[in-house]
Amino acid sequence: MGNGIAHVFAMNGYQVNLVDISQDALDRALKTIDKNLERMVLKEKITSETKQSTLDNITTYTDLSQGVSDADLVVEAATENTDLKLKIFASIDEAAPAKAILATNTSSISITKIAAVTSRPEKVIGMHFMNPVPIMKLVEVIRGYATSNETCASVMDLSKKLSKIPTEVNDYPGFVANRILMPMINEAIYSLFEGVAGVEEIDTVMKLGMAHPMGPLQLADFIGLDVCLSILNVLHDGFGNPKYAPCPLLVNMVTAGKLGRKSGEGFYDYSHGGKDLIVSKNFK
Numbered sequence: 001m002g003n004g005i006a007h008v009f010a011m012n013g014y015q016v017n018l019v020d021i022s023q024d025a026l027d028r029a030l031k032t033i034d035k036n037l038e039r040m041v042l043k044e045k046i047t048s049e050t051k052q053s054t055l056d057n058i059t060t061y062t063d064l065s066q067g068v069s070d071a072d073l074v075v076e077a078a079t080e081n082t083d084l085k086l087k088i089f090a091s092i093d094e095a096a097p098a099k100a101i102l103a104t105n106t107s108s109i110s111i112t113k114i115a116a117v118t119s120r121p122e123k124v125i126g127m128h129f130m131n132p133v134p135i136m137k138l139v140e141v142i143r144g145y146a147t148s149n150e151t152c153a154s155v156m157d158l159s160k161k162l163s164k165i166p167t168e169v170n171d172y173p174g175f176v177a178n179r180i181l182m183p184m185i186n187e188a189i190y191s192l193f194e195g196v197a198g199v200e201e202i203d204t205v206m207k208l209g210m211a212h213p214m215g216p217l218q219l220a221d222f223i224g225l226d227v228c229l230s231i232l233n234v235l236h237d238g239f240g241n242p243k244y245a246p247c248p249l250l251v252n253m254v255t256a257g258k259l260g261r262k263s264g265e266g267f268y269d270y271s272h273g274g275k276d277l278i279v280s281k282n283f284k
Helices: 001-011 023-042 047-056 064-068 082-095 109-115 149-161 177-193 200-212 216-223 225-239 248-255
Strands: 016-020 058-061 075-078 101-104 122-128 140-144 165-169
Touching: 001 016, 001 023, 001 047, 001 122, 016 023, 016 064, 023 047, 023 058, 023 177, 047 058, 047 140, 058 064, 064 082, 082 101, 082 177, 109 122, 122 149, 122 177, 140 149, 149 165, 177 200, 177 216, 177 225, 177 248, 200 216, 225 248
Parallel strands: 016 058, 075 101, 101 122, 140 165
Antiparallel strands: 122 140
16 A cells, blocks of 8 residues: 555655665665556656656665654555554654644554554544555545544645545544444355355355456455455444454454465465456355
């Protein structure tokens, strides 16, 4: 998500500082951005000059303090782990200018809780991009309890300048996107777990019957099964409603390291590249 967010800002003329603790991770991110931009050039969506100017707009840092020291906006896109995000935001708050808006790309964690570890809760907001960021139009803009009208208006306006469509929502577990999406994915996993149908059959029903571009199990693999589990846990803990309890099959798969595309196997097997959908041998 981080490289996609950097890609979109840089392509729209913004100077971007891309920060990670690992230079290898930064090098991989730049390689991915370069590859995605080249794909756009080949499709004649952008020129070679635009590709180069986009890359020129990105500077990498392994030191967080240096990376945010002169920022107007910081967009955090670390993994969906509450303790990690709170630690990062406390550090960003110390290093970023007082004028800077601090945004998080969290897909479920409370904006209010994140804002509480900073000295500027009125300037903390959710800026939830959809994956893949360069293609998907939606930005879910989430107001925390203390987020100011000025901060919200600035982020809504900025999102439009990125050629995105921002939608304002309030700070409750899962917001809107994942409060609706994750129970559907979880129910699809339960349908598999209970033997109602197989992987391919469940996805086919949703693709052909509901006009979804991707079936829920394929989508879960794309998102990452660990991320799906984290979001369901946030929903379950936040609402205390058993309908959000993650399916035991999902829990077992994450425990076993079967996380979807990023691990090479989830409900489908991606060891051959993932161009053709091959159901994992565990579900045949």
